[in-house]
Every structure is written in C-alpha cells, then in structure tokens.
Amino acid sequence: MVTEALLEQYNQPVPRYTSYPTVPFWQEGLDADAWKSIFRDRFAAINQADGISLYLHLPYCESLCTYCGCNKKITTNHSVEEEYIRALLKEWESYRRLMGSQPVIREIHLGGGTPTFFSPRNLEWLISTLLKDSIIHPDHSFSIEGHPNNTTREHLQTLFDLGFRRISYGVQDNDPIVQFIINRIQPFENVARATEQAREIGFTSVNFDLIYGLPRQTIEGMTQTLEQCISLRPDRVAFYSYAHVPWTSRGQRLFDESDLPNAELKMNLYRLGKERFAQHGYVDIGMDHFSTREDELFIAREAGWLHRNFMGYTTQKSGLLLGLGVSSISDAYWGYAQNHKTIHDYLSAVNEGELAVTKGCLLSEEDARFRKYILDISCQGRTAFEAEDLETLAQYSFPKLRSLAADGLVEWDEEGAALTPLGHHFIRNVCSAFDLYLQRNKSKNEKPLFSKAI
Known part of the structure; x- marks a missing residue:
C-alpha cells in the first residue's frame, strides 16, 4: 500500500531520466567535430536496420503560461514562422551531409512551445520537405503536441495527410480559477472539440497532459478535471507533478508561491489521480504515464520493448534521435548534444552553416x-x-x-x-x-x- 509516510519520504528532488547522464551534468562547449563523428558513426550503424527519430522544437506561443518550464518564445507575430522553418530545414541539410545515405524516418515528434502556432500550410511545407528524398519506415510513428484553443480541423487534416496519427493536447487543469492564475484560459469545450475532430479525421491515439500541484488547485477542482477528461477516453494520459523551478523558469516567478498546494494536498491530488485512472481502466505505465490496455504503450511494456528518451515513453526502436531547432537535444547513444537555447543564437549558428550544438556529453x-x-x-x-x-x-x-x-x-x-x-x-x-x-x-x-x- 502506498502510505502517506512513503510518499513523504520519497518526495525528493530526482531526475525524470529522459537521459543519463542527466542534463545538469553535461558540459558547455561541446566539441562539434567530436559530435559530428559520433553522429556519423551512429547513423551508419542503425539507419538501415531501425531508422532514425526526429524531434523538432517549435518554440513559439501566443501567450505565456506561467507554470511552463519549456523553452518558448512569446509572440503574436506569425511572420516568424517562415524564417524559423527555413532555419530548421537548413539545419536538416547540414545533418544530411553527414549521413551519406538516405535516412529512414521511423519517428517524428513536433514539440514546443506550441507547434499548432504554425499554420497548416507551413507545417505541410516543413514536414514534406523533411521527408523529401527520405524513406518512411513502414512501422513509423508521427506525433505532435497541440493546443486545444488553436488546433483547427485544417491542422489535423493536414497532419493526418502527412502521416501523423498521434496527438497530445496540453490540458493541465479545467478549473477556471487555476487557468486564470497560470494564464491558460482554455474551456473544456475546446478540449472536447479538438479531441473529437482528431478522431473523426482518423488519429488513432490521443494523449492528454494533466498537471497536479498547480497554484490554487483543490481536490474538488481536480476531481472535476479528471472526470471530464476521462469522459473523452484519451488513449494515454501524462499526469505530471508540477515542477516548480523558478531559478530556471522566470515565468514561474509571476505568481505567489503561497498559492501552491502544500505537501499534503499535493500528495492527495496525486493519489486522487492514480485512483481515478485505475477505476476507469487505465494502467500505470510508470513515471507519470497511464494508458488503456488497448494502447501500444501498454502492449509494448507487456512485450518488453518499451523505450524511453527525451520525448518520454515510446514504442519505437530507434537508436538515433536527432533534435532540430532551438534547445533541441540529440541522442546518438555514445553522446548527447543540445542546441543553443536562444532563437537568436540558434539562427545565427545555422545561417552561418554551422551545427547549432553548444552543450552535451560524451559517454564512457x-x-x-x-x-x-x-x-x-x-x-x-x-x-x-x-x-x-x-x-x-x-x-x-x-x-x-x-x-x-x-x-x-x-x-x-x-x-x-x-x-x-x-x-x-x-x-x-x-x-x-x-x-x-x-x-x-x-x-x-x-x-x-x-x-x-x-
């Protein structure tokens, strides 16, 4: 039995282990030539057998969600889309020159920021250009993170036509009081609409991200959020602990820490979520993730081929993850590389014909x-x-x-x-x-x- 004493004892600062060594122990000033060599060797070793994974970081958001610790740029100026996509494609071409053969694309994930900040036309331009002269693995998996407020039917149809079948919506919390204080006003009707449209078009997996531990959360409000979200039967749910890291995320300094749930309330929110998911047939996959028994995540765990990387749990067996875009991280097994964290530095490096890597780790x-x-x-x-x-x-x-x-x-x-x-x-x-x-x-x-x- 998970007792309150155990929860208190093990409520310690620990990594989420999307990498090892973890990012705080990486070194600044990664040797670009050493990284190129590791990438080239790894690509040659696994491309034909397993294919490669691509993570594209699309950092723009129209408004600041104060809880968010992701790398983002706030703007309502959509003219930035074209310049950024051109840089992503230029970075891709730099890596293509290191590959030596056609890449086999097994996995694509668009993360952010808000990927659906970008217009359907620009997303089509980005993905179709990436896939040009590439081979799509027959067992591929393409996914995107969407904002329920701005994900349109046109977005979904465009992505579906490009091969996307998975979408993850950032729900976080449906309580209007919580939404106000975290500056994410998002009516549940928008979540329901975006979910229903994705399924009507043919998406086979819908994930919801929920967060416990946000300011002004209550048991009553979380209960309603859970019941509303479960009523839509998402295939997967990520139930994250709010990570209060104001020393790295300045937006989190914009609300009073006294509004955060105390340790006892936060643990009760956590227990409530786990109990409700179990009651409705969801299985605890591990590290904050739940899925239905029909979902590939559960099937992969039972079969013994579940994997974990910077995109979280995945069912794809790819030994090379290439991150494109500002702050993106690449994993070439024997080394990690992270791009510049500011858009200015990222664009400058890419436009000068250089790889944008600036930080990383070479593994022993x-x-x-x-x-x-x-x-x-x-x-x-x-x-x-x-x-x-x-x-x-x-x-x-x-x-x-x-x-x-x-x-x-x-x-x-x-x-x-x-x-x-x-x-x-x-x-x-x-x-x-x-x-x-x-x-x-x-x-x-x-x-x-x-x-x-x-």
Missing part, C-alpha cells in the same frame, strides 16, 4: 552500462548487473537498494534488481540508485537541480 562505457540499468528499471521494471560493475555498484548503488528494499520497493541481489508492485509507484527514486553522477556529487550540489518526485 560505464555511463552506457548504468544508463541501461536506469532504462531497464524505468521501462521493464527489472535489470541485470554486469560483473565489471559490481565494485562500483557496491559503493554507490547497493546501499540505496538496501534502503529501498527495507521499504518494500525493490528486490535485489548481486545478480540484479526488480521493482515490487509497491516500487512501481517510485520508479524515479529507484532509478536514482544507479545515477553515479548524482551519488558522487551529492555534497557538491549547492543549488537545486531537479524538481521533487511527487
């Missing part, structure tokens, strides 16, 4: 093995240890595993570790047992790096 063999432990736990719920890591595990991981086992969250020995049913509720905490960077730098961290787990 030890990094790769410990990343596997973390991915195994987060996706499959169990992992097996390599003999060469036993000394390091004994120093950094086993003491924490003993503590986790004492609380009933894991079962382990020197062969490996596995989550218990109770431990499934605390995946981020269990993964942190294998985070050597976090363990080795505990005493050095003078400022907060991560949001709390719950």
Whole structure:
C-alpha cells in the first residue's frame, strides 16, 4: 500500500531520466567535430536496420503560461514562422551531409512551445520537405503536441495527410480559477472539440497532459478535471507533478508561491489521480504515464520493448534521435548534444552553416552500462548487473537498494534488481540508485537541480 509516510519520504528532488547522464551534468562547449563523428558513426550503424527519430522544437506561443518550464518564445507575430522553418530545414541539410545515405524516418515528434502556432500550410511545407528524398519506415510513428484553443480541423487534416496519427493536447487543469492564475484560459469545450475532430479525421491515439500541484488547485477542482477528461477516453494520459523551478523558469516567478498546494494536498491530488485512472481502466505505465490496455504503450511494456528518451515513453526502436531547432537535444547513444537555447543564437549558428550544438556529453562505457540499468528499471521494471560493475555498484548503488528494499520497493541481489508492485509507484527514486553522477556529487550540489518526485 502506498502510505502517506512513503510518499513523504520519497518526495525528493530526482531526475525524470529522459537521459543519463542527466542534463545538469553535461558540459558547455561541446566539441562539434567530436559530435559530428559520433553522429556519423551512429547513423551508419542503425539507419538501415531501425531508422532514425526526429524531434523538432517549435518554440513559439501566443501567450505565456506561467507554470511552463519549456523553452518558448512569446509572440503574436506569425511572420516568424517562415524564417524559423527555413532555419530548421537548413539545419536538416547540414545533418544530411553527414549521413551519406538516405535516412529512414521511423519517428517524428513536433514539440514546443506550441507547434499548432504554425499554420497548416507551413507545417505541410516543413514536414514534406523533411521527408523529401527520405524513406518512411513502414512501422513509423508521427506525433505532435497541440493546443486545444488553436488546433483547427485544417491542422489535423493536414497532419493526418502527412502521416501523423498521434496527438497530445496540453490540458493541465479545467478549473477556471487555476487557468486564470497560470494564464491558460482554455474551456473544456475546446478540449472536447479538438479531441473529437482528431478522431473523426482518423488519429488513432490521443494523449492528454494533466498537471497536479498547480497554484490554487483543490481536490474538488481536480476531481472535476479528471472526470471530464476521462469522459473523452484519451488513449494515454501524462499526469505530471508540477515542477516548480523558478531559478530556471522566470515565468514561474509571476505568481505567489503561497498559492501552491502544500505537501499534503499535493500528495492527495496525486493519489486522487492514480485512483481515478485505475477505476476507469487505465494502467500505470510508470513515471507519470497511464494508458488503456488497448494502447501500444501498454502492449509494448507487456512485450518488453518499451523505450524511453527525451520525448518520454515510446514504442519505437530507434537508436538515433536527432533534435532540430532551438534547445533541441540529440541522442546518438555514445553522446548527447543540445542546441543553443536562444532563437537568436540558434539562427545565427545555422545561417552561418554551422551545427547549432553548444552543450552535451560524451559517454564512457560505464555511463552506457548504468544508463541501461536506469532504462531497464524505468521501462521493464527489472535489470541485470554486469560483473565489471559490481565494485562500483557496491559503493554507490547497493546501499540505496538496501534502503529501498527495507521499504518494500525493490528486490535485489548481486545478480540484479526488480521493482515490487509497491516500487512501481517510485520508479524515479529507484532509478536514482544507479545515477553515479548524482551519488558522487551529492555534497557538491549547492543549488537545486531537479524538481521533487511527487
């Protein structure tokens, strides 16, 4: 049973583990030539067999949602669309020159910002140009994040015609009081309309993003939000803990922290969500994600081929994720690279014919093995240890595993570790047992790096 005592004990700042090593431990000033070499080698190794994934960051929003920690640019001037798309395509061409053969596109995800800030015509121009002279993998998956207020039927039809079948809507909360304080006025009718239109056109997967822990949230308001959203039967739901990180997100400084739910209320909001999803047939996939039993995410978890990357949980087996656009992150297995975080710096680098990478991490063999432990736990719920890591595990991981086992969250020995049913509720905490960077730098961290787990 998930007790209040356990929730309090494990409500600690820990990463979401969309990468390992995690971003705060990456280095500024990534060697562009080293990154090119890693990218080129990785592409050659996996393109024909598995294909590649593309993440495109479209940063523009018409208004500022004060809770948001994403990289965004606020403007109502839509003339910025064309310049930005030209830069994305120029960056794509730079990577095409490194590939040496036709890319096999297995996965595309448009994130933001607000991708549906861009007109249907411009999205068609962007995607059709990217796919020109590329091979679309027969098992491809194309997805987009949409804002219910501005996602039109024309957006949806255009995207569907381009091969998109998945859409994720940022709902967050339906309570008008909460929407006002986070500056995201979004009537539930808009969510229902956007969902119904997507399904009418042929989208096979609709995801809702909901957040608990937002300012002025109440049990009553969250109950209504959950019931309204579940009534639309989204295929997936991401139920995120609000990450209050005002030291990195200036917009979060615009409301009074006294409006945030206290620890007890936030935990009750979390428990309420998990209980309601379970009551309505949704399965807890892990790390804030729920799905129906018919959804591919659940099927992938049961079959043992669920994966996790910067886009969250995915069913796609692609060993190379290429991020295009401002602040985008690429994952070439042996290295990560992040683009410039300001649009000005990003456009300057791309227009000068350079790769826009500015920060990253080159992985050691030890990094790769410990990343596997973390991915195994987060996706499959169990992992097996390599003999060469036993000394390091004994120093950094086993003491924490003993503590986790004492609380009933894991079962382990020197062969490996596995989550218990109770431990499934605390995946981020269990993964942190294998985070050597976090363990080795505990005493050095003078400022907060991560949001709390719950």
